[in-house]
Amino acid sequence: MKKSNQKTRDTRYSSYLHPRWWPTWMGIALMWLASRLPLKLQWWLGRRTGDLAYRFAAHRRHITEVNIHLCFPELSEQEQQALVKKSFQANGIGVMEIGLAWFRNPGSFIPITEVHGLEHVDAALAKGKGILLLGGHYSTLDLGGSLVTEYIEADVMQRDHNNPLMNAVMTRARERRYGMVLDSRNLRGLLRQLKKNRIVWYATDQDYGRKGIVFAPFFGVAAGSITATSRIAERSGCVVMPFSHFRREHEPGYDIYFHPPLENFPSGDDMADATLVNRTIENEVRRHPDQYLWMHRRFKTRPSKDDPDLYGKDAD
Template identity: 50%
Template sequence: MARQSYPQSFWHPLYWPTWLGFAFVWCCAHLPWPVKRGLGKAIGLLLLKVAGRRRHITEVNVRLCFPDKTSAQQQQLVRDIFIANGIGLLETATAWFRSPDYLRPITSIRGAEHLQHALDQGKGAIIIGIHFSTLDLAGAINKLYFDIDTFYRKHDNPLFEAIMTRSRKQIYGAAIDRKDLKAALKRIKSGRAIWYSPDQDFGREVSVFAPFFGIQAASINMTSRLAKMTGCAVVPLAVSRQDNGHYQLEYFPALEQFPSDDAVADATKVNAFIEYAIRRHPEQYMWMHRRFKTRPEGEEGFY
């Protein structure tokens, strides 16, 4: 449904399902952690059975990226991916409706000095984020240590957008429309760090082809473009859910000799870090998206 077709009043019956949905999400956010993880696992296993299209995409991605695994190992990884992403839904609810301080007892950070060093140069920074199932929770956790900005995509439903805007305000300094390059440049040039996730396929027009798990993947070149226009550092970040239920943020040293004059080399360097981070916890990545949707000329699609 187009955005302009929604009524102005949020109390219109058209919005009641949204209100009910968010009421459920709010309740989930206030459950004890063991209950949230158990419920998340159940949701993930349910989705594994009913979300046939997403399961197919995940299976294809796993076969492409982990050809060394046996068929049984690949299927186990697919199962683990759905469980991890089911838990991620409850983590997202927590990020939306609980204060970041609620997360302090179960979080730790490594490599904070790398982002701090970049910010101390006064040119701002781009944080390379990754679409792990912990993505939304990671933003809330990061608030405990740094005040950063982020890119986001507007939702068509105005009520959904309003509630999400409220949650973003308690996590980020500013949430910038992903198409608003001018605003992003202004924030970076003022010395801010901005979270950017360049690990999805946005099509041929804004991408170059660079290797990712040994496969030529359409890789957005915005990371190097922003770095060139601002002179800022590009600092990688990995976020993981630990076996003990705790969460760890780990910043890495800024990419060296980045950006260069070679867009493919830059994208390859970014993809190499993303692949490294994923291989440490492959089940926690959001493999449900068509990462290899856009193919080089003459190649058939995978999905």
């Protein structure tokens, strides 16, 4: 695998023996230990972790409150606040599940996992142009991605972690599950994999700044939405297939959904394409709205630079 960033993509553990890395190693050790606990206990600990974050992570709580207020105006103030708290709990469980994805064999969760729509993958691969799996930042991100590879062969695009040691652990774990781990900026590598009729996990549902975007609605709010998805599909001829993964609410278990490919995509109209992508992700989020990463400033970039910051100057 080509290293897109030598500093952050150094995955040799021998490079991180200096004492400055010891606190990170301690955190990794705690993640490993927690991953050995029974799943029900991990979910309980995850919810309590979310409760603590809800209470003390004021900035992230504020961002989540703004997002949910914007996206669910039909809910009462009490219902919105309940969803905010539930979202913190779901993402707390997601933190616990990172350890499961990195340090456990996801195959052990097959008995409590159900896959829906796998026939769409087989039909799309028969076209020979590759599949761009249109994912989203759900709280099951890491574990859901690992579970997917129990059923299909896939590659993944990732944004490298800011901590080089955490990035090394994350990348090595994903390399055990995926064929290739591509840097999120490595579009040439992505196109090469699609040309080989590979499946590549790809997410577009975050605010990446003002470059190469249109402002398409997401939950009825203008959101900076990248146009790269259309360019990739145009250049490669690949199938763009929505998929999602969620944990069950009332019993330990997971569901993975593969959906029919987007039709008439790309259409030649960037706004129409971005609107379709956003609406597709929005439909999945509505299945389990608490399991989405509402802590991200999805509406940070506004249509006009003179538009007010929806999150306030103190939100980071």
